[in-house]
Amino acid sequence: MSxxxxxxxxxxxxxxxxxxxxDRGAHVIARAFRDAGFEVIYSGLHRSPDEIVQAxxxxxVDVLGISILSGAHNTLVPKVLEGLEEYDALxxxxxxxxxxxxxxxxxxxxxxxxxxxxxxxxxxxxxIEFVRENVPEx
Amino acid sequence: MCRGTETxxxxxxxxxxxRALARVISKIENRRPGYRQLVSRLHSHTGNAxxxxxxxxxxxxxxxxxxxLAKRYRDRGxxxxxxxxDPSSPYTGGAVLGDRIRMASNVGDMDVFFRSMxxxxxxxxxxTATADAVTALDAFGKDRIVIETVGxxxxxxxxxxxxxxxxxxxxxxSGDDVQMLKAGILEIGDVFVVNKADMEGAxxxxxxxxxxxxxxxxxxxxxxxxxxxxxxxxxxxxxETRVGGESVDGSEPTxxxxxxxxxxxxxxxxxxxxxxxxLLEQLDSHYAHLEASGELEAKTRNRYAKGIRTLLRNDxxxxxxxxxxxxxxxxxxxxxxxxxxxxxxxxxERIVEPIADCLDDNRE
Numbered sequence: 001m002s003x004x005x006x007x008x009x010x011x012x013x014x015x016x017x018x019x020x021x022x023d024r025g026a027h028v029i030a031r032a033f034r035d036a037g038f039e040v041i042y043s044g045l046h047r048s049p050d051e052i053v054q055a056x057x058x059x060x061v062d063v064l065g066i067s068i069l070s071g072a073h074n075t076l077v078p079k080v081l082e083g084l085e086e087y088d089a090l091x092x093x094x095x096x097x098x099x100x101x102x103x104x105x106x107x108x109x110x111x112x113x114x115x116x117x118x119x120x121x122x123x124x125x126x127x128i129e130f131v132r133e134n135v136p137e138x
Numbered sequence: 139m140c141r142g143t144e145t146x147x148x149x150x151x152x153x154x155x156x157r158a159l160a161r162v163i164s165k166i167e168n169r170r171p172g173y174r175q176l177v178s179r180l181h182s183h184t185g186n187a188x189x190x191x192x193x194x195x196x197x198x199x200x201x202x203x204x205x206x207l208a209k210r211y212r213d214r215g216x217x218x219x220x221x222x223x224d225p226s227s228p229y230t231g232g233a234v235l236g237d238r239i240r241m242a243s244n245v246g247d248m249d250v251f252f253r254s255m256x257x258x259x260x261x262x263x264x265x266t267a268t269a270d271a272v273t274a275l276d277a278f279g280k281d282r283i284v285i286e287t288v289g290x291x292x293x294x295x296x297x298x299x300x301x302x303x304x305x306x307x308x309x310x311x312s313g314d315d316v317q318m319l320k321a322g323i324l325e326i327g328d329v330f331v332v333n334k335a336d337m338e339g340a341x342x343x344x345x346x347x348x349x350x351x352x353x354x355x356x357x358x359x360x361x362x363x364x365x366x367x368x369x370x371x372x373x374x375x376x377x378e379t380r381v382g383g384e385s386v387d388g389s390e391p392t393x394x395x396x397x398x399x400x401x402x403x404x405x406x407x408x409x410x411x412x413x414x415x416x417l418l419e420q421l422d423s424h425y426a427h428l429e430a431s432g433e434l435e436a437k438t439r440n441r442y443a444k445g446i447r448t449l450l451r452n453d454x455x456x457x458x459x460x461x462x463x464x465x466x467x468x469x470x471x472x473x474x475x476x477x478x479x480x481x482x483x484x485x486x487e488r489i490v491e492p493i494a495d496c497l498d499d500n501r502e
Contacts, residue, residue: 034232044239060160
């Protein structure tokens with residue numbers, strides 16, 4: 001096998017941001033992504049937007065999945081997006097949000113740069129399929 | 139922006155752009171076209187970082203210790219790069235890279251550049267990719283680079299070739315003293331760390347380690363068993379003792395009056411930071427020893443020699459694969475061998491001969 005065999009692997013950061021301490025969903029999605037052949041970096045609980053940005057930039061992820069159930073998405077998600085912008089990383093990072101997000105907020109988040117919002121009960125295959133189809137070409 | 143050419147990427151990396159560094163490491167990991175030129179261009183900017191490898195069984199506390207180590211380096215005003223390798227699934231290639239969770243002490247500090255790497259299955263080249271990522275961090279200007287290995291497997295030995303100093307973490311109660319007799323772990327460590335030293339049984343583990351390390355220095359250790367081990371690179375005509383580097387049996391050949399390095403056992407509690415200062419002192423003094431004894435030079439030379447060999451072997455293997463394809467593929471040849479129309483040696487010879495001829499012709 002040649003050293004130059006190219007191995008394109010989708011890299012994702014599954015992030016928990018803010019005070020919300022429920023990460024069962026994040027674990028489940030991390031596991032599902034892993035089984036789909038992605039490389040998943042899990043952030044751990046209680047991360048600040050800055051930390052998420054730092055991790056996303058250093059790890060050079062294709063996909064950033066933010067799991068948020070606390071209702072603070074209108075405050076926290078825009079901060080993450082701004083941070084990515086600062087590092088020129090927003091353009092080629094697919095940003096997804098998972099959790100309980102009211103429709104109006106969803107529209108607003110999408111305007112800011114979130115690609116898709118996945119609510120409770122979304123089948124795992126749907127999320128994986130979305131990532132496969134929308135992962136940015138680099 | 140980092141979407142430009144390879145040249146831009148290298149320039150941006152050298153200017154200290156974090157995103158460019160991250161992107162370069164991705165290209166290296168993915169073996170993207172052009173990654174070789176990237177590494178080539180970065181090479182001349184390297185040679186300033188010291189590289190520490192941290193290994194040990196899963197759950198020994200490697201990530202937490204690395205986090206605290208990085209913090210101490212930062213407190214001293216040094217910049218740090220960390221590469222943490224985690225296992226990947228042999229079935230799907232997927233991986234969960236969870237070491238980042240433990241990097242709590244360095245939150246928001248971009249001068250600790252932490253990068254998770256997956257072992258990417260059995261496709262090989264992990265050590266090459268890691269070494270190339272180290273090159274990128276070194277060229278970026280990191281003073282210290284820490285490589286954290288996967289908890290288990292063959293890669294522990296690979297780390298010896300990439301790192302200047304290897305710290306082996308042992309957890310209290312991780313097996314009886316026969317575990318310590320087994321080959322491998324004791325032979326690669328320059329510093330031993332009994333982490334979670336506040337756990338029951340830590341004293342015994344320290345005592346057992348000390349005993350085994352002491353045996354390493356016993357009179358029989360000087361016997362030449364003929365094994366040069368991992369660092370052996372045959373370079374005829376050179377000073378044998380220097381080139382061999384550290385031999386497996388622990389009898390390190392040294393230059394002049396510098397005494398041999400004898401590994402010590404440090405107790406730490408990574409979660410509280412206890413013992414980290416002592417560990418740092420040991421790591422520093424090992425590096426100083428390497429410099430003073432001339433071993434650093436020998437190690438570096440061995441590392442590059444080994445790297446060149448690996449590249450050549452892979453490149454030649456790729457050439458041979460192409461040649462095999464041109465001849466109808468390996469399966470067809472294997473069938474012919476099975477039908478007794480030819481034999482493996484004849485097949486190999488017929489494929490290699492033209493390559494050898496070609497090389498010989500170019501000499502004339």
